[in-house]
Structures are given as C-alpha cells and as structure tokens.
Amino acid sequence: MSAIIMELLLQPDPMQLHGSINPNKKRWHKAFATIYCSRAFLSPPSTVAIDVVVDHHLNHLVKDKNLRQLSLLKGPHGVAAALKTDPHHGITGDGQDLAARRQDFGTNTYPSPPTKTFLHFVLEAFKDPTILILLACAALSLGFGIKEHGIKEGWYDGGSIFVAVFLVIAVSAVSNFRQSRQFDKLSKISSNISVEVVRNGRRQEVSIYDVVVGDVVCLKIGDQVPADGLFMEGHSLQVDESSMTGESDSVDVDIGVNPFLFSGTKVADGYGKMVVTSVGMNTLWGEMMSTISKDTDEETPLQSRLNKLTSSIGKLGLAVAFLVLVVLMIRYFTGNTEDENGEREFNGGRTKADDVINSVVGIIAAAVTIVVVAIPEGLPLAVTLTLAYSMKRMMADQSMVRKLSACETMGSATTICTDKTGTLTMNKMKVTKFWLGKDSFEGAMKMGRCAVELLREGVGLNTTGGVYTSREGLEFSGSPTEKAILSWAVAELGMDMEDVKRGCEILHVEAFNSEKKRSGVLMKRVGSDHEFHVHWKGAAEMILAMCSHYYDLEGSKKDLNDEERLQFNHIIQGMAASSLRCIAFAHKQSDEVKLETERKIEEKGMILLGLVGLKDPCRPGVKKAVEDCQYAGVDVKMITGDNVFTAKAIAAECGILRPGQDLDGCVVEGAEFRNYTDEERMERVEAIRVMARSSPFDKLLMVQCLKRKGHVVAVTGDGTNDAPALKEADIGLSMGIQGTEVAKESSDIVIMDDNFASVVTVLKWGRCVYNNIQKFIQFQLTVNVAALTVNFVAAVSAGEVPLTAVQLLWVNLIMDTLGALALATERPARELMERRPVGRDEALISNVMWRNLMAQAAYQIVVLLVLQFKGKGVVGVRAEVKNTLIFNAFVMCQVFNEFNARKLEKRNVFEGLHKNKMFVGIVGVTVALQVVMVELLNKFADTERLSLGEWGICVGIGALSWPIAWLVKLIPVPQRPFFSYVSFNKWRGGA
Structure with missing residues (x-):
C-alpha cells in the first residue's frame, strides 16, 4: 500500500485491523475510497484500509484540524459528497436514511452520569449525627428492655424509637430522591435545544439529539454548534470557542484556513452552513463530557440562609437539651424521681445496674429527642418541596426554571427590564407600507423595472432567510422580520429567490448585528465582470445617513439635499409613530471592488432604494400584564433597538407610558444614557421608562445602575446581545421560541411562549414561593418554641418530660x-x-410573623403546662391519661394552627381553602394518623386510649387557636424589626 495511504491510516499494519470491519459501513466505503485514491492518484485501497479511513479519520478530521487530510478528501464539499449529502438540499432525511446514519455513525447524545439511587439518599439520611445517637439509644433501650421484661413486652420502648427514626429517614429519603429526579428531568428539558437543518431541500427545526452525520446545519448569530463538522458556505462567520479552549477571542471560520467547527461552541457573528462529520461521543465535546459528571444537587441562597437559621436554632436546642440532661441526671441520682408505682427510681447501691443503665438511656434519649424537635429540619425541606411544586406548576404556565434560586429571587423583584419584539409584541411581522422615493404604497405597486430589479437583489441576496416550495406552497425561513420582507418581495415584487441567486455572485457579506443594526452584501451579476453592486439593509435612519441620493418612482436617481433628507426623516418618524418598524434599503453601483479596511463594504455615497414599514402587533393581554406589575409595585422598563418614535408608540400601547404622563426623562436613547455622567445616570435611571436605540452595553449599564440603587432587577431577552444583561440581572428571563441558545444559557428562567404575561406569572410564583416559605417558618418555629419550653420547664420543675421521645419524633x-x-x-x-415587593432589605422573619408565632406559642405553652401541673384536678384524669392528653392537645394545636399559617396577615384563614385540595387532604391524613397513634398504637407511642369527652377537650384546645389568631391579627406591628439584635434578621429574603 502507498505511503500516503499508510500515513492517512496511521496504522503500521492495516491487515491487523481486519477484525474491525463494520459491514454496516460498506455503503460509505466506496465513496471515501474513490475520493482518497483519485486525489492521491492511487489504485483503490483494500476494504480494510477503507474501513479504517471511515472509522478513524472522519471522527478525527475536525478534532485534529487536519487540513492535509481534508484536502485529500477534496475539502468540505468532498466530505459532503462522500456522506451522500447535497450542500444545498441536505440529506434525504427519510426514516430509513436517518436510521442507517444513526446505526453507522452513532447518535448525538451523551451518556448521563449515574443517577443517584434511593439507597444513596437512605444512606445520606443515616449520616445525621442526631439520628445515629437516637439509634444508639434505641438499641440500648431495646436490649435492656428485652433483658428485663422479655421479648414480648420489652421491645416497646426501644422498638418505638427505632420505628419513629426509620419513618423519619424514609420520609427524608423519599423527598430527596424525588427532588433529584425532578432536577434530572429539568436538566434534560433545558438541554434539548432546537437547531435548523436542511433536509430534502427544506429548512426545518429538529432537536439537537436528532442531528445525524451528513446533516447540513444552518448557523446564525447566537446558535450553538450541535456537532463537529466542516464549514461549507457562509459569510463573516466567527465562533466563540471559549467553552473548548478557554480563550475569549472569537475565531474566524472559512473554507481555506479554518473550516473546522466544534460541538458546544457558539456562533458569535455572521452566518453559514456546516456539514456534520461526528456526533455524540465521537465529538471533541463528547470526549470532554465523558470525563465530567453533573451534580444535580443545587443549594439555593434561601436554602443556605435557612440552613444557617436551622443551625442557630439547633445550637439553642442543644443547650436546652444539655440543661435537661443535667437536671434529669441530678434529680435521678439524688433520688428525686419516682417510678410508676410511686417508689424512688434510684436507691443508691440497692438499685440494679441494669435499671440504672436503662433509666440513664431513657434520660439521654429524652434529651436527644429535644434536639431533634428543636432543629427545624423542615425548613430546607419546605424550600425543596415549595420549589419542586412551583417548578412543576410554572412549567405548566409556560415557564421553565433553569436555576432554583430564581424562584426565590423573583419574589423580591422591584424592576423588570423587558425587550419589545416577541415579548410585548407577537413577533409576527408583516409589511404594511412601502415608500419608493416620496411615493407610498399599501397595496399593488407600480414602479420602474430598474427599481424592482434592484429591490429583488437587495431582498434576495442580503438576507439570512430563505424561500422554499413544499406541498403546502411557499415556506419562508429566518427571523420574523426576514420572513415578512421575503413574503412581501415574493408577493409584491414577483421575486424568485433562486433566479436572483443564479443571476448573481456574492463576493462579500457583512452580517447583521445589534451594534451596527444593518447588513450589507457586495455582489456582481453573472457575465458582468466589471460591474459591482453594494446592497445595504437595516434601521431606516442609519441607512438614510449613508445615502447621498434616492431613487424616484421611475427609478431615476435624485440628489438627497437637506430639505429632502428632512422629509424622509418625517416619513420614518411617521411610520414609527404608527408602531411600524422601519427598514430601509440602499444600493450603489461601482466599476471596481472597494472594500474598506478590515474588509468592510463601502458605506458612503449610497442611493436610498426604498423604505418598508413592518407592523408587529402587541400581544393580547400585555397591557393588563404591565398594569398588574405596576399595581404590584414592580417598575416595568422597555429597552429596545427601535427608534424613539416606535418605542414611544409601543410603550404607550402596552401601558408602560401612560396618557398625559410627562415624558421628560421617561424616554431616552441609548447613546444619551451612555453619555450621562455617573451621577446623572444614578439620578435619572429610576425615572426612565423607555430606552430606544439601545446597544447591549446600554442595557447592561442600566441593570448595573438599578442594582446599585438597591433594586432587585429582572431582565428579559432573546438575543446573544442580551446575554451580558441577563447574566448581570438578579433574574434573567430568556425567550423559549425566539431566544438564542446563548441567551437561554445566560438566563435563570426560560419563558416558553415568549409572552410578557408569562413574566407576570413568574413574578406571582416567585412571591408565592417566598410567602409559602415564610408561612412554614412561622408554623415550624411555633412548634419548636412550644415543645422546647414545655419539656424544659417540666424537666426542671418535675423531673420528667411530658412529651416522650417517640411522641416528639412523631x-x-x-x-x-x-x-x-x-x-x-x-x-x-x-x-x-397587592403588596409592595420585599426588595433586598426585607427581614426573612417579619414583624407580622414574630407577632403570630409568639402569640400561638405562648398560648400552647400555658395550656400544656396547666395540663402538666394541674391536669389531674382540672380535667380529672389519671397520670397516664394526662400525659396522653398533653400529647394529643399539642398535636391538635398544630393541626388548627396550620390553618392560621395559611394567611400571615388576613384574618379569614379559610379563604381559598376549597381550591387547595392537597392542604385539606394532608390535614385529614394528619388527624387520621393521630387517631391511630393514640387509639391503636398505645404500646408504640406510650399512650392511653381517650374517651370522646377527652378527645373533645383536645380538639377544643386546638380550636381556640383560631379566635386567638383572629384577635392577634388586630394588633398593629411597628415598622422597625423586632429582635433587631438577633442575627435571624440579617438573612434577607432577596437573593
């Protein structure tokens, strides 16, 4: 075999690879072999050699950036031909073709990291030191109990603790396991992005997972490259390879020097087409992914703060438990405690060692249980449950949460900076007006043949969209603006895009970006080697500034003097005031190619070819959504690239600018805002309602200024240019339909329907999450304060705890x-x-919460201590029944107080109760379980059966919490935080 083939194969002895022949790839062998051998002037190589070429070099061609091998394959088009791909029509894309390509070259998926099993979370729960201490106490209690009373009676105390502990572990493990699964599902959804491919001559969007080797992928600014491949055609394509190389500078991509494109990189500028050569684990990104495992655990800022709160309360509980332990030990060993027969439990050396150890174990278990009940483990769990539930509901409401912290933070948002197109408007553009010179058209147009021909070229060549014929008729691709202009050109100008492209040769393209707001193309007509044409398209006032002449209705060139320039400005302003986006076309003919420095197409001395006005109607309900935000105290600002007149018109239509509102300082242009001094910006930023002609830097600057003023800022965006502002904002909201992958990856929440009304829904859910967590904090701390106080006071004064270890665990x-x-x-x-946003400075435990929980805790403490010390006389029951009464009354107080916690401030705690079947069901289950605990599991819970009258007493004690809560809510609370010296209030609600 030839040395060239040997070098290509990178194998010392190709025959050694005979066993690796893949029969499924034989259909690709001949194509690759023919290209290699014709290029190297060799006879066809053996089947083994061909198989190695297909297996090895197709995957490594891009990874190694091997231009020599690519040259031997006749470049990207040669590779496409070998893969049976047409550069313009793509692959056939039928089921058989796709299945064969997936079988031969693999799928565009990556193996997921091992999913954490339920057993993993069970083991994690066992690592809790408190649980381990309780298990040790349970084991000792079980051992001594069986030794003293036999298996039949002796297992109750220790076994009860075992069962209670295992129930706690099981519930904790199930909750964490479900949370993990929820994150896995969310990760799959957020990774499933859409890409545009050409199949059977038609552009279509497919999932990134459905891309196959041989696919022709269309790339534009902001897109993620879905697989490894080769650049085939396009203009000004630049790729951000920082995810691969760490280098921040964009890399130029062209056929001659660097046609290589890597999966996972982002298109920074320009547009183009690529042919896919490797997918999934065969890509460079796939190799990296194989060494990376994602951790699905994500602790949110609020969870972190609550963990600190839990830790602080736990330390307090530990101190109380230690005091109880010391007091009970002293009372026991000094003979001040009695058994159930009224005899002293410890009688010096006459007491059996087993009895001493058993009693000490019981005391330790009681102290440890106080720690268990003191630590509000439910706080982080409440956050997890609230966020998981909210995420599921928000998904149904067209909002996909990518970062959990955004749910919390959105509840504190004070300002929303929104873009216009697609968010406030429907992003369904339609050309409604056209101006040629000073003549306007809204229907059929009559103009000179020359003007029509130039417009066809300006539209058909200077675009990233396309026109395709399908069974249903013509299909248009590209952005909504591109599709609208192409549709207009086909209908009104009779443009045939394929004819236009066949008759012209494009020499250079300057792609559109948000900075210059225009795109240009340098071309020549076929057969006219010395006649060159420049076409520009973009924002009307910017294109007008480039022009020195204009075409009239007959296609004659006219001078554009100052007076006529002013007239055209009035035309542009008039269209903008009617909520029309104004796009201008300009043209210039030259006898020689004039590319300015840095390969920029000439921009001066252009001829204005025409103006089109595109209408993008506001979304239904957007005005009410804006009013809802304003009613909630959230300021809405619109930041757009449109000119100031269009921006004002849309803002007024959406309710951002109100009729009769003084516009002085409310509307600015990006350049004006940019040129303010820092002091001027900080002084005026809050008054601004609309920023027109903004650049990405202007949007970022506004977000930074608002944050410095103490606002919690949410930003909506859909373009790559929005990424800096989305990252800088407290909450980034990207658009799911029109949003680029860069925007989505920079955001915290994806609005699936691109609708501002969904942003308001996110705001509601954010406040709901925050409010639900506050409700549970109030409810949980009431339980903790009451249980700790009652057990501590009883232990110190009476030498016993009325609530046993099993009961407190329950x-x-x-x-x-x-x-x-x-x-x-x-x-x-x-x-x-109806509330003002909490912002950054609101205390997590508010004055209202302190008022409510202290009142309920005081009531429970008084009632339970009265039962503890005067229960026999007041209620007239035996000691054993008294303890059961205390336990049952305590649980009933929590059941009724759970209703109080539903409304932190409103006195009607039953409002909306019928809508929350889950709440009613859980309360019902709680009561049912308590009945079973008291009436049936007497040995397990150390309880006595209660009569109906005694049950009535317990229910009555619990029900009294309702009128108490109603009366307490009449008490006004001061604005200054209670317990300002306590560190609790340093953990703020806003992330």
Whole structure:
C-alpha cells in the first residue's frame, strides 16, 4: 500500500485491523475510497484500509484540524459528497436514511452520569449525627428492655424509637430522591435545544439529539454548534470557542484556513452552513463530557440562609437539651424521681445496674429527642418541596426554571427590564407600507423595472432567510422580520429567490448585528465582470445617513439635499409613530471592488432604494400584564433597538407610558444614557421608562445602575446581545421560541411562549414561593418554641418530660414533612400582587410573623403546662391519661394552627381553602394518623386510649387557636424589626 495511504491510516499494519470491519459501513466505503485514491492518484485501497479511513479519520478530521487530510478528501464539499449529502438540499432525511446514519455513525447524545439511587439518599439520611445517637439509644433501650421484661413486652420502648427514626429517614429519603429526579428531568428539558437543518431541500427545526452525520446545519448569530463538522458556505462567520479552549477571542471560520467547527461552541457573528462529520461521543465535546459528571444537587441562597437559621436554632436546642440532661441526671441520682408505682427510681447501691443503665438511656434519649424537635429540619425541606411544586406548576404556565434560586429571587423583584419584539409584541411581522422615493404604497405597486430589479437583489441576496416550495406552497425561513420582507418581495415584487441567486455572485457579506443594526452584501451579476453592486439593509435612519441620493418612482436617481433628507426623516418618524418598524434599503453601483479596511463594504455615497414599514402587533393581554406589575409595585422598563418614535408608540400601547404622563426623562436613547455622567445616570435611571436605540452595553449599564440603587432587577431577552444583561440581572428571563441558545444559557428562567404575561406569572410564583416559605417558618418555629419550653420547664420543675421521645419524633415527622407539604402547595393568591415587593432589605422573619408565632406559642405553652401541673384536678384524669392528653392537645394545636399559617396577615384563614385540595387532604391524613397513634398504637407511642369527652377537650384546645389568631391579627406591628439584635434578621429574603 502507498505511503500516503499508510500515513492517512496511521496504522503500521492495516491487515491487523481486519477484525474491525463494520459491514454496516460498506455503503460509505466506496465513496471515501474513490475520493482518497483519485486525489492521491492511487489504485483503490483494500476494504480494510477503507474501513479504517471511515472509522478513524472522519471522527478525527475536525478534532485534529487536519487540513492535509481534508484536502485529500477534496475539502468540505468532498466530505459532503462522500456522506451522500447535497450542500444545498441536505440529506434525504427519510426514516430509513436517518436510521442507517444513526446505526453507522452513532447518535448525538451523551451518556448521563449515574443517577443517584434511593439507597444513596437512605444512606445520606443515616449520616445525621442526631439520628445515629437516637439509634444508639434505641438499641440500648431495646436490649435492656428485652433483658428485663422479655421479648414480648420489652421491645416497646426501644422498638418505638427505632420505628419513629426509620419513618423519619424514609420520609427524608423519599423527598430527596424525588427532588433529584425532578432536577434530572429539568436538566434534560433545558438541554434539548432546537437547531435548523436542511433536509430534502427544506429548512426545518429538529432537536439537537436528532442531528445525524451528513446533516447540513444552518448557523446564525447566537446558535450553538450541535456537532463537529466542516464549514461549507457562509459569510463573516466567527465562533466563540471559549467553552473548548478557554480563550475569549472569537475565531474566524472559512473554507481555506479554518473550516473546522466544534460541538458546544457558539456562533458569535455572521452566518453559514456546516456539514456534520461526528456526533455524540465521537465529538471533541463528547470526549470532554465523558470525563465530567453533573451534580444535580443545587443549594439555593434561601436554602443556605435557612440552613444557617436551622443551625442557630439547633445550637439553642442543644443547650436546652444539655440543661435537661443535667437536671434529669441530678434529680435521678439524688433520688428525686419516682417510678410508676410511686417508689424512688434510684436507691443508691440497692438499685440494679441494669435499671440504672436503662433509666440513664431513657434520660439521654429524652434529651436527644429535644434536639431533634428543636432543629427545624423542615425548613430546607419546605424550600425543596415549595420549589419542586412551583417548578412543576410554572412549567405548566409556560415557564421553565433553569436555576432554583430564581424562584426565590423573583419574589423580591422591584424592576423588570423587558425587550419589545416577541415579548410585548407577537413577533409576527408583516409589511404594511412601502415608500419608493416620496411615493407610498399599501397595496399593488407600480414602479420602474430598474427599481424592482434592484429591490429583488437587495431582498434576495442580503438576507439570512430563505424561500422554499413544499406541498403546502411557499415556506419562508429566518427571523420574523426576514420572513415578512421575503413574503412581501415574493408577493409584491414577483421575486424568485433562486433566479436572483443564479443571476448573481456574492463576493462579500457583512452580517447583521445589534451594534451596527444593518447588513450589507457586495455582489456582481453573472457575465458582468466589471460591474459591482453594494446592497445595504437595516434601521431606516442609519441607512438614510449613508445615502447621498434616492431613487424616484421611475427609478431615476435624485440628489438627497437637506430639505429632502428632512422629509424622509418625517416619513420614518411617521411610520414609527404608527408602531411600524422601519427598514430601509440602499444600493450603489461601482466599476471596481472597494472594500474598506478590515474588509468592510463601502458605506458612503449610497442611493436610498426604498423604505418598508413592518407592523408587529402587541400581544393580547400585555397591557393588563404591565398594569398588574405596576399595581404590584414592580417598575416595568422597555429597552429596545427601535427608534424613539416606535418605542414611544409601543410603550404607550402596552401601558408602560401612560396618557398625559410627562415624558421628560421617561424616554431616552441609548447613546444619551451612555453619555450621562455617573451621577446623572444614578439620578435619572429610576425615572426612565423607555430606552430606544439601545446597544447591549446600554442595557447592561442600566441593570448595573438599578442594582446599585438597591433594586432587585429582572431582565428579559432573546438575543446573544442580551446575554451580558441577563447574566448581570438578579433574574434573567430568556425567550423559549425566539431566544438564542446563548441567551437561554445566560438566563435563570426560560419563558416558553415568549409572552410578557408569562413574566407576570413568574413574578406571582416567585412571591408565592417566598410567602409559602415564610408561612412554614412561622408554623415550624411555633412548634419548636412550644415543645422546647414545655419539656424544659417540666424537666426542671418535675423531673420528667411530658412529651416522650417517640411522641416528639412523631410530632417532628408529621409537622415537618406533612406540614411543609401542605403549606408548600398554596397557589399564588391575588393578595400577593397587592403588596409592595420585599426588595433586598426585607427581614426573612417579619414583624407580622414574630407577632403570630409568639402569640400561638405562648398560648400552647400555658395550656400544656396547666395540663402538666394541674391536669389531674382540672380535667380529672389519671397520670397516664394526662400525659396522653398533653400529647394529643399539642398535636391538635398544630393541626388548627396550620390553618392560621395559611394567611400571615388576613384574618379569614379559610379563604381559598376549597381550591387547595392537597392542604385539606394532608390535614385529614394528619388527624387520621393521630387517631391511630393514640387509639391503636398505645404500646408504640406510650399512650392511653381517650374517651370522646377527652378527645373533645383536645380538639377544643386546638380550636381556640383560631379566635386567638383572629384577635392577634388586630394588633398593629411597628415598622422597625423586632429582635433587631438577633442575627435571624440579617438573612434577607432577596437573593
């Protein structure tokens, strides 16, 4: 075999690879072999050699950036031909073709990291030191109990603790396991992006997972390159390879020097087409992904703050538990405690060692249980449940949460900076007016043949869109603006895009970007080697500034003097005031190619060819959505690239600018805002409602200024140019339909329907998440304060704790888990939008919450202590029944207080209750389980059966919390935070 083929194969002995022949690839062998051998003037190589070429070099061609191998394959078009791909029509794309390509070259997917099993979360729960101590106490209690009373009776105390602990572990593991699965599902959804490919001559959007080797992929600014491949055609294409190389500078892509494109990189400028050579794990990105495993655990800022709060309360509980332990030990060893027969439990050396150890274990278990009930493990769980529930509901409301912290932070948002196109408007552009010179058209047009021909070229060549014929008729691709102009040109100008392209040769293209707001093309007509044409298209006032002449109705060239320039400006302003986006076309003919420095097409001395006005109607309901935000105290600002007249018209239509509002300082242009001094910007930024002709830097600058003023800022965006502002904002909201992948990756939440009304829904859910967490904090701290105080006072004064270890574990289980779930499922209420936003400085535990929880805790403490010390006389029950009464009354207080927690400020706690079936169901389950605990599991819970009258007493004690809550809410609270010296209030609600 030839040395060239040997070098290409990179194998010392190709025959050694005979066993690796893939029979499924034989259909590709001949194509590759013919190209290699014809290029190297060789006879066809063996089947083994061909197989190595296909297997090895197709995958490594792009990875190694091997121009020599690419040259031997006749460049990107040669590779496309070998892959049976037409550069213009793509692959056939039928089911058989796609299946064969997936079988031969693999799929564009990556193996997921191992999913954490349920057993993993069970083991994680066992790592809790408190759980381990309780298990040790349970084991000792079980051992001594069986030794003293036998297996039949002796297992109750220790076994009860075991069962309670395992129930806590099971609930914790199930909750965390479900959360992990939720994150996995969310990750798959956020990774499933769409790309545009050409199949059977038709552009279509497919999932990135459906891309196959041989596909022709269309790339534009902001797109993610879906697989490794080769650049075939396009203009000014630049790629951001920082995800691969870490270098921030964009890389130029062209056929001659660098035609290589890598999966995972982003298109920074220009547009083009690529042929896919490797997918999935065969790509360079795939090799990197194989060494990376994603961790699905994500702790949000609020969860972090709540963990600190939990830690602080836990330390307080630990101190109380230690005091209880010391007091109970002293009382026991000094003979001040009695058993159930009224005899002293410790009688010096006459007490059996087993009895001493058993009693000490019981005391330790009681102290440890106080720690268990003191630590509000339910706080982080409540956040998890609330966020998981909210994420699911928000997905149904067209909002996909990419970062959990955004749910919390959105509840604190004070300002929303929104773009216009596609968010406030429908992004369904239609040309409604056309001006040629000083003549306007709204229907059929009559103009000179020369002007029509130039317009066809200006539209058909200077575009990233396309026109295709299908069974249903003509199909238009590209951005909404491109599709609208192409549709107009076909209908009104009779443009045949294929004819236009066949009759012209494009020499250079300057792609559109948000900075210059225009695109240009340098071309020549076929057969006219010395006649060159420049076409520009873009924002009307910018194109007009480039022009020195204009075409009239007959196609004659006229001078554009100052007076006529002013007339054209009035035309542009008039269209803008009618909410029309104004796009201008300009043309210039030259006898020689004039490319300015840095390969920029000539921009001076152009001839104005025409103006088109495109209407993009406002979305239905957007005005009400804006009013809802303003009613909720959230300021809405519109930042757009349109001129100031269009911006004003749309803002007024949407309600951002109100009729009769003084516009002084409310509307600015980006350049004006940019040129303010820092002091002027900070002084005026809050008053601004509309920023027109803005650049990405202007948007970023506004977000930075608002944050410096103390605002919590949400930003909507759909373009690559929006990425800096989306990242800088407290909450980035990208658009799911028109949004580029760069914008989506820079955002926290994706609005699936591109509708501003969905932004308001996100705002409601954000406030709901924050409010639900506050509800549970109030509810949980009431339980903790009451339980700690009652057990501590009883232990110090009477030498016993009325609430046993098993009973406290039971309360901890049903109140932490079921209580969290019940309050986490409260849906957004209208009242949430009637409040001012909490911003950055609102205390997590508000004055209202302190008032409510202290009142309820005080009531529970008084009632339970009265039952503890005067229960026999007041209620007339035995000691054993008294303890059960205390336990049951305590649980009933929490059940009724759960209703109080639904409304932090409103006195009617039953409002909207019928809509939350989950809450009612959980309360019902809690009561049912408590009945079972008291009436059936007497040995397990150390309880006695209660009569109907005694049940009535417990329910009555719990029900009294309702009128108490109603009366307490009449008490006004001061604005200054309670307990300002306590570090709790340093953990703010805004992220």
